[in-house]
Amino acid sequence: MKHLIDRREELKALDEWYNKGRVALIFGRRRVGKTRLVLEFIKNKRAVYLLAADSTLEYNLAKFSEELSERFSVPGLRFRDFEELFRFIEGRSDVDIVVIDEFGYLVKAGALPQFQRIVDIILDTKKLVLTGSTISAIESKLLGYRSPLYGRLDLVKKIQPLRFHHLFEWFPGATFDGAIAVYGATGGVPRYLEFFSKCTGDEVEKVMLNPDILPFRDAKLIIEEELPEPHRYFQILEAIAGGRTRLSEISHVTGIEPHKLPYYLGVLRDLGYVYYEKPLLEGKRGTYRVKEPYFAFWLRFIYPFYEEIESGLKTHAETYFRKNFNTYLGQVFEQVAGELVLQKIKHTRAGRWWKGDTEIDLIAIDEETAKAYFIEFKYSSDVDPETELDKLKKKTTLFGWKKDTRKEEYILVAKSFKRQSSQATTIDQQKLHKIALETLNNEREKY
Structure with missing residues (x-):
């Protein structure tokens, strides 16, 4: 054991x-x-x-x-x-x-x-x-x-699932890429991690699309045990996992009338399956998102092909997985990297922000010093920091908090960069890996 x-x-x-x-x-x-x-x-x-x-x-x-x-x-x-x-x-x-x-x-x-x-x-x-x-x-x-x-x-x-940095304790010597892939599929749930012999992206398809082992069917068993009318909840969760995050979009995809959806979404929020996110410091309506990576992965890559995979017909599921898994990992990277970056900056509030078609991946503000950190994530290699910085600066002009008096800092996060930037802090995957290991060591020392 x-x-x-x-x-x-x-x-x-x-x-x-x-x-x-x-x-x-x-x-x-x-x-x-x-x-x-x-x-x-x-x-x-x-x-x-x-x-x-x-x-x-x-x-x-x-x-x-x-x-x-x-x-x-x-x-x-x-x-x-x-x-x-x-x-x-x-x-x-x-x-x-x-x-x-x-x-x-x-x-x-x-x-x-x-x-x-x-x-x-x-x-x-x-x-x-x-x-x-x-x-x-x-x-x-x-x-x-x-x-x-x-x-x-x-x-x-x-008791919560393990956090991302704990995967480096579970799999000593794991790469950051491998940890992102395995965390994105399992959500850090210990029982699912036991099915992985190594922490690599190659193993995700082999483990998660295997109908003979627990991770393949566990989400279905859990939701059916917890919820009445599981079919209706599956419809809602699948819609959200597929990018339909607004009430009107969920209603359109599921066929559930808009005035009935808040009840079902409230149940899912109370149980921790989804969360409701508003743009930072804005009172406008927000969006729904699947909270736990395991369920997000399962709803996107297993649930639509469940019967086919169970019957031994995995071709469509495998093709879809290979085509879309890297895109999905971009969302996981944003979540994980955001948590790691926020550990390194002094802030009082943080969150995603959007206005119309303009969106900033993460903004952190320090109300004591009137400082705002504008953070963008790219799950790509050889990113040109100056190009991304120009895009980010244009978007920050629409963020109204202390617009004329605040101090600003720009942070760009990617797998790797072509060069360093003189106007922005660049954080690559190697630095993120170092922060994760530091976090793990700090926990060990604390307890």
Whole structure:
């Protein structure tokens, strides 16, 4: 098993909770590494680990009874309810922590009222860690004001996929190009990264378009589990992933009436599948974008060809992938490079900006010093910085913030440049790679 990548901050939070809390909730999308994190945390601790099944309370009670019977060498344990199970554990001096993995299944089966009483009355000397993957159930049933466990969770931690720079910890020696390609396909989800033996663009097609392994079908399984009317949500997500980002465009492609779309888009935003982006400092209407790279990749390169690939007819999918993957990576490069560049400049606000047909990839402003950074990205080699700078300067005149008094700095980011510029900061792929490695080292030192 690969050693645990990142998760330093999460482990620190769990260690601090262990010293002063009783109940912790660890949740996040499937395959993100919650179980691995919790198992790492309870290593060398006196803990009981129970994995819930997507079944009835009776089934899970029988399952847990058998596991505890074997674990403690007490033949014939048969608990009637979870309260009785926790009274048994509370009475054992050789247990400090109870972990219930995939607690969302027990929530779905109706166990929450019992767990309110367990936390309030029974749980005394033991600590309880709950994990969940069904985001809709966790956020509505466990974190809401009306939840039976409201106010009883001492730690609530949402686990995110690995960030781009963590790929250089997962794949030591990886190139920046390879990391961009693999991150663009997997979104840094640990379970998907396990299918890659090396971090190269060549491996993406082989892994992601393989119908026999998890990444090919996982997005479909996740969305169908989370959402009612999955077909309608798939239509909306596919439209957004394909570049139809405005409400009118989504309505036109999907056939869903404009006044009905906000409900569906609101659900997708709440669950973290899409986000709504407005131009920086502008109050005008914005655009919708798919939030996670894995879903963006899947919706663009797998979903339209799903049945064909599943039937062994991959020719159309492979042709489309080879023709369009590099263009798609341009969007990933903009996102990743933007996050890395922003680490190096002092700013108070940042974001994309557009007005009519004019768009600037990224603007960062520092309100304290009245300074604006105008940043453009080109996923190309041998870029002429002076040509790009001239284009950028013309666009910046339309950005109204402190137009007559601000200080301005121009930053151009590309794979490589023909030459340096005397009027703009140029950041090539080699410098971005260095920033990513520095970020990784700084995290290691911090934790």
